[in-house]
Structures are given as C-alpha cells and as structure tokens.
Amino acid sequence: MTDAIEFKDVSRHYGDVKALDGVSFTVQEGEFFSMLGPSGSGKTTSLRLMAGFEQPSRGSLTLMGQEASGTPPYERDVNTVFQDYALFPHMNVLDNVAYGLMVRKVPRTERHAQAREALAMVALPDHAERTPAQLSGGQRQRVALARALVNRPRILLLDEPLGALDMKLREQMQVELKVLHRKLGITFVYVTHDQGEALSMSDRIAVFNQGRIEQIASPRELYHQPRTRFVADFVGSANVIDTALAQTLTGRPQAFAVRQENIAMHPAGNVPATGRLQVEGEVLAIQFLGASQRLEVQVGGQVITALQAESEAASALAAHTRAGQRVALSWAPQHMVMLDA
Amino acid sequence: MRALSNFFYQRRTLTLLLMLTPPLLWFGVVYLGSLLTLLSQSVFVFDDMSMSVVAEFTTDNFANLLMPANLDIVLRTLGMAVAVTLATALIGFPMAWYMAHHASPAEKGFFYVGVMLPMWASYIVKAYAWTVLLAQGGVIYWVINALGLQGVLQAVLAIPVIGGDTLATSNLGRFLVFTYIWLPFMVLPIQAAIERVPANLLLASGDLGARPFQTFRTVLWPLAFPGVVAGSIFTFSLTLGDYIIPQLVGPSGLYIGNMVYTMQGTIGNIPMAAAFTCVPIVLITIYLAMARRLGAFNAL
Numbered sequence: 001m002t003d004a005i006e007f008k009d010v011s012r013h014y015g016d017v018k019a020l021d022g023v024s025f026t027v028q029e030g031e032f033f034s035m036l037g038p039s040g041s042g043k044t045t046s047l048r049l050m051a052g053f054e055q056p057s058r059g060s061l062t063l064m065g066q067e068a069s070g071t072p073p074y075e076r077d078v079n080t081v082f083q084d085y086a087l088f089p090h091m092n093v094l095d096n097v098a099y100g101l102m103v104r105k106v107p108r109t110e111r112h113a114q115a116r117e118a119l120a121m122v123a124l125p126d127h128a129e130r131t132p133a134q135l136s137g138g139q140r141q142r143v144a145l146a147r148a149l150v151n152r153p154r155i156l157l158l159d160e161p162l163g164a165l166d167m168k169l170r171e172q173m174q175v176e177l178k179v180l181h182r183k184l185g186i187t188f189v190y191v192t193h194d195q196g197e198a199l200s201m202s203d204r205i206a207v208f209n210q211g212r213i214e215q216i217a218s219p220r221e222l223y224h225q226p227r228t229r230f231v232a233d234f235v236g237s238a239n240v241i242d243t244a245l246a247q248t249l250t251g252r253p254q255a256f257a258v259r260q261e262n263i264a265m266h267p268a269g270n271v272p273a274t275g276r277l278q279v280e281g282e283v284l285a286i287q288f289l290g291a292s293q294r295l296e297v298q299v300g301g302q303v304i305t306a307l308q309a310e311s312e313a314a315s316a317l318a319a320h321t322r323a324g325q326r327v328a329l330s331w332a333p334q335h336m337v338m339l340d341a
Numbered sequence: 342m343r344a345l346s347n348f349f350y351q352r353r354t355l356t357l358l359l360m361l362t363p364p365l366l367w368f369g370v371v372y373l374g375s376l377l378t379l380l381s382q383s384v385f386v387f388d389d390m391s392m393s394v395v396a397e398f399t400t401d402n403f404a405n406l407l408m409p410a411n412l413d414i415v416l417r418t419l420g421m422a423v424a425v426t427l428a429t430a431l432i433g434f435p436m437a438w439y440m441a442h443h444a445s446p447a448e449k450g451f452f453y454v455g456v457m458l459p460m461w462a463s464y465i466v467k468a469y470a471w472t473v474l475l476a477q478g479g480v481i482y483w484v485i486n487a488l489g490l491q492g493v494l495q496a497v498l499a500i501p502v503i504g505g506d507t508l509a510t511s512n513l514g515r516f517l518v519f520t521y522i523w524l525p526f527m528v529l530p531i532q533a534a535i536e537r538v539p540a541n542l543l544l545a546s547g548d549l550g551a552r553p554f555q556t557f558r559t560v561l562w563p564l565a566f567p568g569v570v571a572g573s574i575f576t577f578s579l580t581l582g583d584y585i586i587p588q589l590v591g592p593s594g595l596y597i598g599n600m601v602y603t604m605q606g607t608i609g610n611i612p613m614a615a616a617f618t619c620v621p622i623v624l625i626t627i628y629l630a631m632a633r634r635l636g637a638f639n640a641l
Contacts, residue, residue: 079548102559
C-alpha cells in the first residue's frame with residue numbers, strides 16, 4: 001500500500017514553543033487514522049500542516065508521495081472538516097457545498113448537480129436552499145462534510161468534527177462517518193481528544209503528548225498494551241502503579257498498568273488466590289454507573305480505581321461498603337502491562 | 342434607595358419610558374423637528390424684493406436646482422464625494438485588513454491610535470495645515486523638487502478637471518485633503534466588519550481550492566461589504582455637506598455646503614437653502630437603495 005501521508009522528523013515552533021517536536025509517522029492510503037491527545041499536544045498542529053495552513057519549521061512532509069512543504073492549501077488534494085464547521089454565512093447550503101467546484105470553474109448546473117449528490121450522501125437532500133444559520137448543529141456538520149467531499153479529495157481531514165454535538169448525535173455520526181469511510185475508500189485523518197471516539201472508529205491511533213507521539217497502534221493494542229504511562233492513563237484511564245508500590249509488590253522498580261475492569265474487590269484481610277497480587281486501602285468513593293460500579297481506593301500514596309460489572313454479588317458487596325472502610329483489591333499477573341516510563 | 346429600586350423594578354414600562362423620553366425628545370423634536378421645518382421651507386416662496394420668506398407653495402426652488410449653474414454645483418460635489426469614497430475605501434481596506442487579521446495586540450493599539458489621533462485635532466486646523474503642505478514652497482513641492490519630479494507634477498496638473506495652476510488650487514489638492522480627513526471614518530467600520538469574519542472561513546476557502554484572490558472576492562469582500570457601505574455613508578455624506586475645505590483648497594466654484602451656507606447665511610434665502618439641503622438627502626437615499634440591492638445589508 002502507498003503512504004498517503006508521511007511526516008519525517010517534522011517540527012513546528014512558535015517562537016520558543018515547540019508545538020510539534022521532531023515527529024515521524026506514516027498514514028496509509030485508505031486508512032482511518034486518528035490523532036489523539038489533550039489540547040496543546042500537537043495533534044491539531046499536525047492536521048494544519050497536512051492541510052497546508054501552516055508550514056513545518058523543520059523536517060519534510062509528503063502527501064501521496066509528493067513533497068508538500070511549501071505547497072499552499074489550494075493546491076493540495078486534501079480537504080478539511082473544521083471543528084466549528086466554517087460554513088460561509090452569506091451562501092445557502094447548496095452554494096456552500098458547491099464552493100470547491102465553483103472556484104474550479106465547474107459550470108453552474110453541473111456543480112449544483114454534484115452538490116446535491118453530496119448532500120444526498122450525507123442524508124441532507126432537502127435543505128439545499130436554507131442558509132447555515134437555519135440549520136441545527138448536526139445538520140451543519142453534515143453540510144461541512146458534504147462540502148469537503150464534493151471535491152473528491154484523496155485525503156479527508158477532520159478536526160474534532162463531533163465536538164460540538166450532543167452525545168446521542170455524536171454516536172450516530174460516528175457510525176455514519178465509519179460507513180462513509182468504507183464507501184469512499186479514501187484516507188481519513190481524524191483529530192480528537194476523546195479516547196472513546198478514537199478507539200471506536202480508527203484503524204490506527206497516534207497518541208500525542210507535548211508535541212511528540214507516545215505510541216502509534218491499533219485501538220486494541222493501544223488499549224491492552226500501552227507502552228508508556230501517559231498512554232495507559234489517557235487511553236481508557238488504566239491504573240498506573242508507581243515504581244514505589246511496584247517495588248513492594250513485584251520486587252522490581254518498574255511501573256506497570258492495570259485496567260480498572262481487571263481489578264477485583266474483596267473484604268479487608270482477604271487471603272489472595274494463588275498468583276494474584278493484592279493491596280489494601282481505604283475507600284474514597286463508590287459510584288453506581290448503571291451497568292457497572294466504580295470504586296476509588298487510596299492505597300499508600302496513590303489512588304486505584306476499580307470497575308466492577310453490575311451483578312447480584314457486586315451489589316451485595318456494595319451494600320456493605322462505605323467510604324472510609326478498608327478493602328482489599330487484587331488482580332491477576334497477566335493483566336499487568338509493564339511501562340517504559 | 343431600596344424602596345426606589347423596588348418601585349422601578351416592578352414598573353418596567355415606566356422605567357423604560359423614563360429612560361427613552363429624553364433621547365426621543367431630543368431626536369424627535371429638536372433634531373427631526375428642525376430638519377422638517379427647514380425642509381418644509383423648501384416649498385415656500387422667497388420674495389427677492391423684500392428679501393423675506395412668504396408662506397406660499399411653490400416648486401420653483403427645486404426647478405432652480407436644475408439650472409445649469411446649480412446643477413454644476415451638485416455634480417461637482419457629487420463627483421468629489423464619489424472620488425473620495427472610492428479612494429478612502431481603496432486605501433482603507435488593506436489597512437483595516439491588516440489591523441483585523443495580522444496585527445499583534447501591540448500593533449493593533451498603535452494602528453488604532455494612528456487612525457484616531459488625527460480625529461482628536463480640530464478639523465479646521467487639519468484643513469489649514471494642508472493649505473500649508475500643498476502651498477508652493479511647502480513640504481510637498483519641496484519633496485517633489487528634491488526627487489526631481491517637477492515634470493511629472495506639471496503633467497498631472499495639466500490634466501483637465503483634476504489639475505490646476507498649483508496643487509493648492511487644483512481639484513487634486515482638494516481631493517487629497519478630503520481623502521485624508523475622512524479616511525478614519527472609512528477604516529474603522531471596515532475594520533470592525535473584517536474583525537467579525539472568522540479566520541476559519543478564509544482557511545476553509547483556501548482548503549476548498551480557492552486562490553487568495555478568489556477567497557477575497559467570494560468570501561472576504563461579501564462579508565466585509567456592509568462595513569465598506571457603512572464607511573462610505575460617512576465619507577459620502579460628509580463630503581456632500583462640507584463647506585470649509587472647498588473654500589480653503591482647490592479651484593473656485595462652490596459646493597452644495599457652500600450654497601446652503603451662502604443662501605441662508607448671507608442672502609437669507611432659506612427656501613433655496615432648504616432645496617439644496619434636499620440634494621444630499623436624496624443622493625444618500627439613492628445610494629443606500631443601491632447598496633441594499635447589492636446585498637450590503639443581507640448579512641446584518
């Protein structure tokens with residue numbers, strides 16, 4: 001497979017601030033690639049470099065095998081869906097969608113026909129004559145998507161496109177985006193700070209932190225085999241056991257991660273089953289979440305979170321558990337993931 | 342105090358009435374009232390013999406406006422107003438664009454002061470200052486001589502209509518003064534309009550394949566156009582009503598403002614002055630109707 005995008009040691013500085021610090025990675029053609037990280041981690045800067053809104057301070061960037069540094073946005077075969085949609089307020093929906101064809105001098109009837117096709121693709125065929133101000137957030141989102149797709153780009157960039165939508169709509173759009181991706185077969189690059197969104201949609205995910213990439217992996221690998229403390233914590237919020245506690249438990253000063261759902265709760269003084277590791281601590285809080293319950297326990301200098309699926313046994317145990325009480329937590333060794341840093 | 346607050350809080354209409362009455366009185370009675378009184382006089386007869394106004398209906402004053410001498414004044418003023426409006430828009434737009442989208446906060450402050458500072462000085466002082474700048478032996482002639490461009494200046498001054506014997510007595514000189522003095526009134530509304538255009542719209546346009554000029558023509562200009570219209574209403578109407586600059590700089594020949602001033606101040610022909618006052622009002626109304634046709638107010 002060809003590489004759709006290649007970053008080679010790319011940096012982007014603003015004065016002394018390194019928004020992106022020597023990053024290298026490739027995105028394959030047709031891939032759904034997510035860039036995940038907190039704000040200011042460099043994921044949006046990477047997207048803006050791909051779109052051509054900014055140029056790298058150092059390093060090289062190729063798009064579809066061609067050097068792209070220095071190429072302006074309007075000469076790139078790349079289109080962007082903006083976080084705030086950036087629809088033109090002085091044009092109706094049809095002209096918004098047809099804009100990319102209009103500036104390429106496609107005749108009016110033809111570009112309107114293609115725009116209507118694009119609107120049908122995002123399930124919005126009856127809103128062509130409205131203005132953006134007359135649409136709901138979800139509808140604007142679809143118009144922005146149609147407008148970016150009407151140019152038939154090789155690469156579609158999505159900058160937190162679902163951030164402004166409510167939960168229900170967001171989940172629905174996630175499914176639709178996935179369907180659209182499969183149907184079009186083009187490369188999607190998706191920026192998000194929502195790890196659930198990244199995990200559910202992506203082929204691969206790059207986790208950004210402080211201008212660098214911590215790990216690039218498939219969602220499953222990222223979830224089960226986080227390589228660094230940051231990834232373990234940020235993706236699915238695993239418990240990171242400090243070197244100090246790890247030393248007393250395993251005899252080695254190497255931090256490790258244990259997922260919340262892999263931790264079992266017992267009454268204090270419980271004798272652990274063979275091979276299981278166990279700690280004791282004081283319950284800080286217990287939350288009922290519906291399908292599960294969440295327990296925060298202070299163990300030495302750190303807080304460990306355990307997530308238990310709701311069951312009769314779990315609710316019976318919960319009925320006897322109060323904040324301030326001592327409990328034991330245990331997990332099996334195969335659920336421990338050793339961390340680099 | 343508290344009882345008073347509660348009293349007004351529970352009587353919203355009364356509070357609103359109290360707040361709106363002074364401005365409404367001022368605007369309605371003092372301003373509109375006197376304007377209408379003036380305009381109503383435009384259909385009165387002015388008796389040349391007794392030099393007094395007679396309250397009899399006539400349309401002669403408006404017919405008089407169409408006499409060659411008066412029509413000349415109207416067209417001269419209108420031509421200058423159009424030229425000044427175009428020039429201020431042409432100079433003002435790039436300035437406003439830079440202020441709104443490129444300047445750092447410190448630079449922006451500098452630009453604001455730079456644009457506003459001349460407005461703090463008296464208008465009369467600025468107009469007189471320009472007579473000194475434009476005079477023979479003044480700064481502008483000195484610079485032109487120093488650069489060896491006398492020939493160019495002579496050629497420009499030889500062009501009919503805009504030229505003249507010297508800069509200070511040419512329409513070109515008058516145009517420079519008008520453009521300088523009204524420029525802030527153009528820059529600030531455009532700057533406010535451009536500031537409201539989200540930067541993402543311009544990025545999106547480029548992203549979709551528009552070259553910078555296409556982005557300007559199809560996105561920035563339509564969205565900034567209401568600001569240009571707002572600014573041009575200032576420059577247009579201020580030029581139409583001015584009577585000082587035409588006296589100080591440029592060739593002889595009166596402007597509408599001079600005629601109003603002369604008619605009512607010197608001769609006492611209030612009806613004719615009122616008829617002249619109608620001209621800018623009609624011109625501005627036509628101008629606004631055209632701007633509306635062009636969609637200047639669609640985005641409001």
